[in-house]
Amino acid sequence: MLGLSYPTEGEEVMGVNRRRFLEIAGVSMLAFGASPVTEVLAEEELGFTLPETIFHFFKKPVGAVGREALKAKRWAMVVDAGQLDEEIAAACREVCHKVHNVPHIDNPKHEIKWIWEEDYEHTFTDQQHELISDEIKKLPFLVLCNNCLNPPCVRVCPTKATFKRKTDGIVMMDMHRCIGCRFCMAACPYGSRSFNWVDPRKYLPAEENWDNPEYPTRMKGVVEKCTFCVERLAKGLIPACVEVAQDLAKKKGRKPALIFGDLEDPNSEVRQVLRSNYSIRRKPTLGTNPNVYYIV
Amino acid sequence: MYDGGKIITGLIIGVVLLTYPVWSNLGKAASKPDIKLPVKEKLCVESKDYMRNKHMQVLDIWRDSAVRAAKRVYVTEDGRAYEMSLQNTCMSQNCHAKKTEFCDQCHNYTGVRPYCWDCHIPPKEKK
Numbered sequence: 429m430l431g432l433s434y435p436t437e438g439e440e441v442m443g444v445n446r447r448r449f450l451e452i453a454g455v456s457m458l459a460f461g462a463s464p465v466t467e468v469l470a471e472e473e474l475g476f477t478l479p480e481t482i483f484h485f486f487k488k489p490v491g492a493v494g495r496e497a498l499k500a501k502r503w504a505m506v507v508d509a510g511q512l513d514e515e516i517a518a519a520c521r522e523v524c525h526k527v528h529n530v531p532h533i534d535n536p537k538h539e540i541k542w543i544w545e546e547d548y549e550h551t552f553t554d555q556q557h558e559l560i561s562d563e564i565k566k567l568p569f570l571v572l573c574n575n576c577l578n579p580p581c582v583r584v585c586p587t588k589a590t591f592k593r594k595t596d597g598i599v600m601m602d603m604h605r606c607i608g609c610r611f612c613m614a615a616c617p618y619g620s621r622s623f624n625w626v627d628p629r630k631y632l633p634a635e636e637n638w639d640n641p642e643y644p645t646r647m648k649g650v651v652e653k654c655t656f657c658v659e660r661l662a663k664g665l666i667p668a669c670v671e672v673a674q675d676l677a678k679k680k681g682r683k684p685a686l687i688f689g690d691l692e693d694p695n696s697e698v699r700q701v702l703r704s705n706y707s708i709r710r711k712p713t714l715g716t717n718p719n720v721y722y723i724v
Numbered sequence: 725m726y727d728g729g730k731i732i733t734g735l736i737i738g739v740v741l742l743t744y745p746v747w748s749n750l751g752k753a754a755s756k757p758d759i760k761l762p763v764k765e766k767l768c769v770e771s772k773d774y775m776r777n778k779h780m781q782v783l784d785i786w787r788d789s790a791v792r793a794a795k796r797v798y799v800t801e802d803g804r805a806y807e808m809s810l811q812n813t814c815m816s817q818n819c820h821a822k823k824t825e826f827c828d829q830c831h832n833y834t835g836v837r838p839y840c841w842d843c844h845i846p847p848k849e850k851k
Contacts, residue, residue: 491786491789491790491793491795491796491797491799491808492795492799492805493795493796493797494796494797494807497796529845591792593794595794600791600792602791604787636848638845641845641848642812643811643845644843644844645843646843647839647842658794662794662796
């Protein structure tokens with residue numbers, strides 16, 4: 429822009445016209461105004477140059493997997509509905525929501541759920557009819573994110589905030605990237621995802637008394653869901669709900685209601701249980717290939 | 725000039741109000757950030773200079789590594805291993821146990837408001 433107004437051949441060279449004067453004045457003002465800022469910033473050598481900050485974004489993540497971490501090729505869960513009762517189901521839900529600082533919001537439009545109790549009719553919507561036996565109608569089921577093999581939520585996410593972990597098949601949420609568009613919620617056929625319509629911290633215990641001070645909360649405007657307790661798996665612990673279900677099963681002298689393990693390992697507990705029991709999955713015809721199995 | 729007095733008084737009041745931030749702070753400098761370093765832990769994951777300039781890049785790489793690549797252990801050049809966690813490593817009780825005496829000092833001074841604490845829980849501080 430500045431270059432264009434240089435006098436061309438034949439024009440009077442000495443005179444500064446009004447436009448030129450205003451341009452010079454404007455640029456000088458900018459330079460004058462910016463000088464205190466540049467002086468302060470230049471005081472200390474910044475230590476990195478522009479290209480490095482750009483290249484930083486292409487750097488591959490550094491780091492290692494901890495020795496104690498539980499590893500699998502495809503994590504899966506089995507819910508044995510016959511072993512579930514209301515007490516176990518409620519304990520699983522409560523521990524999960526405590527461990528992950530999930531707020532309890534009464535308004536059903538705003539509520540946040542990672543795992544919760546549901547009846548047969550609403551769990552297996554496409555496998556139910558009015559003459560299902562009373563016994564099954566009464567059974568409590570636990571529903572959670574299925575961590576599908578072919579997750580529709582991941583396909584629709586515009587920022588890759590939700591993604592499928594290649595190492596173990598867990599469908600993860602990267603809260604740093606979520607822009608709150610809720611495409612994933614529309615895509616998920618299981619209603620496993622909750623949106624933070626309100627600031628979740630308002631519904632958590634008063635500040636400084638967090639349920640779990642080691643786990644972050646979420647902020648208003650992001651979607652959240654169960655992640656098979658990735659933060660616990662990294663420390664060598666099984667998911668919180670499975671742990672509680674197993675503890676309660678021991679106390680009651682029953683078989684555990686939740687079983688967790690590697691589906692790719694033919695000797696894993698989940699595979700053994702699936703081999704010896706008839707199991708179903710939620711909405712199998714949609715082709716999402718859920719990794720949560722139900723023994724009815 | 726009609727109503728010259730009123731116009732000039734108005735102009736003066738306007739100029740005074742507009743320049744208020746400039747002259748009210750004239751000659752005063754905001755106090756320098758007063759950072760308190762951890763008492764127990766003497767060694768950070770990287771050198772002081774590196775951390776001073778690049779802690780945001782370190783944290784960014786950490787979050788990508790931990791969340792996206794499932795690699796949650798940071799190994800330094802001299803072989804020390806740390807869990808990649810802002811909340812549980814950097815801000816643990818042994819290290820920067822007080823956000824107000826460390827992070828906030830410089831961030832407030834420079835008017836930076838990082839959104840880490842919208843979700844991550846800062847350590848408990850006794851008032």
